[in-house]
Amino acid sequence: MNFEKLLHIDRKVIFVLMGVAIVIPLVFPFRLPVGEQPPTRGLFDTIDRIDPAKQALMVSTDWTPQTEAENQPMTVALIRHGLARKLRVVVISFYNESIPMANQAVMQVVEEYNSQAKNEAEKVVYGRDVVLLGWVPPPIVPILGMGQSITGVYKVDYYGAGTDTLPIMKGLGSYDDIGLVCAVSGGSSPQWFLQFAQPRYGVKIAAAVTAVSAPDLYAYIESGQLSGMLGGMKGAAEYENLIEEKYHVGGRQRAMEGMGPQSIGHLLIMALVIMGNVGYFVARRKAS
Amino acid sequence: MRVKLPLGLMIFFGILGFTDSFVPHPWAQNFHGVLRNKVLIVISVFALALGIGNLISHHVTRIKRKGPNWIHSYTTLISLGIATLIGIMGGVTGNGWLPTRVGGFKYDIQTIYFKVLVPLQSTMFALLAFFMASAAYRSFRARNLLAGLLLGSAFVVMLGQVPIGELLTGFLPPGFHAADISTWIMQVPNTASKRAIELGLTLGVLGTMLKILTGIERSWLGGGR
């Protein structure tokens, strides 16, 4: 066999192979056990330990449409977990481009809960159980300001209602009343919280980031600064699975559905690298 | 005046910012609250205006000079105008005074965001999956020991991060599955190298910031007078 041919596959063929590797498992789905990684478990346990009577969960949605496929399932899963635990869930954002996505995630989970509620008490009410506080620029303003007063920074919510009139904000003064801030991010917002909020106000921080950012944050997990982390779509899938196992919350598990194509995509890239290397070594041996 | 005034303001506000975390007195904290919640918010949004101004001037110049792809500058300018008009007049949630619905057809800024901006931006990033596959095939070679380490680490992590890795390495003794080794790589060598890089970067940034605060580094003034 002429292994050197392996060096000359047209890039359009690689593009088609990549497309096929994603589409086939998407159209013919198969479910795989996702397991759990320590940072995912860390985040899950931290939220599980928050006392609903005393503290709330804050989700900072700092991602733009570019990373929607990774960050959107994380946002949904975190809000689901908070509401399953009867925690008050406060959603904020540092980018105006994240706000409609954050709103979509909040409304999706509210609808999920309410469609499954057996009685009025089980229903989730926007403004009482969950709120989207919106966007106040630049990020340093809300990060530092919330150490003094959350309603001082966010005077109105996304829909323009005065935050001091919303039932959810009663007793939510500052970071002291937040059990965990989880920064769902396509960039570096977890580090901003770690620098500006944690040392000064002692608030617990976790991250739910794109896979590109995840390796950089392991140093902060090891140091104990981050209470947990979701890394990429796999982290989101693990989290969806953990919530499903413990709380049996319904709703679409978008990250879990993506694990089939993700697996095949990885295998394809590995196969391509192996083929390229085999061709390279054969050609090198012949040349020498 | 053109240099000293901005430099003096920068040093003054730098000292103010620096002292914020060391002066917990309510009067000082209230002052910082006003500075951030009233002043910084308003000032910061005008930086966006500067960016938009530059964008418009760039495209207008390109149309005037008939530069490369000048016809597409009309696309940017017209879409900018339409989105701005619909967004400002129609309201961010479609509740403004400009009608944003004709029968069942909506064209408010939220719809434009979800149906135009989201597909465009997310597909641009999705393209990278294809280019990455091609680039990995073409140039990811184990030419020497160090490149081999990079490749080996990448392989283990790629396998360990997806469920199929567990299926393929499940026959190995516990602790040697792809997911276990991948977790070890992330928690030990990856943590060590990323921590060192992060420390180096932070110290570098701190050095530059201190030079800016003390007026030694003045390149932000843009040169000239």
Next chain:
Amino acid sequence: MRGNVRYLAWAGVVVALGILFYSTRSTISHDPWTWVGVFLTVAVFSFLYRENRIYRFAEHLVVGVANGYSISFTVHRVIVPYVIKPLSAGFKALAADGPSLKLLDPNSSANFIILVPLAIGLLYFARFIPKYAWLVRIPMAIFMGYYTGQTVPAAFTGVVFPQLKATLVTQASFGGDPWLGVWKVLVLVGVLTTLTYFFFSREHKGVLKWSAKTGIIYVMVGFGASFGFTVMARISLAIGRFYFLFRDWLGILH
């Protein structure tokens, strides 16, 4: 020969699309906006074939729409509540009650003090008037100064100190699982050697040479891990787009 292959490939694409539309005729979306999204998705994906006019159109469209969206959001969420509302309330109070010191209280809902940051912010536009272009340095100086001043202590307390502290190995590191202690030692060695690899003020000779050589091993393993995660990220994003095509548009997935 090559030309024939190309025609055959295009014919294959047309036939495949025909089959796709026919088999999804009952589930395919009838929302015109979804079709717009599909057109734009395909327009961007067309770059994979080659750079073309439709891709360039999409590229320029994204810049215009993204900025238009940001402007409108900024006007409604910042300019109106933080500038226009306090000023209009201020004018109303002035007309009703006459001048009062309360109108200069920044915490009041009706105040004129907001004119100061507004004036400073407007100085950004001086950039477009060559004679007064230098005035743009004033808002920049205020913002940069405050941000830099805040960042210096925050970077020490949020990054440098806790990261150094976490690197230290103590007796307690071996308290539980002894392997964890060993890994802590490996992290310590890795941090020190990686730092020496990036230390260029002295020639890498003797101890420094071996330290740097160990450091590069850590760096390579770390970069390999980053590559693996980046592959994961990019594939996830592609999955997201195919979801849109197969679920929202064709209605094949549920």
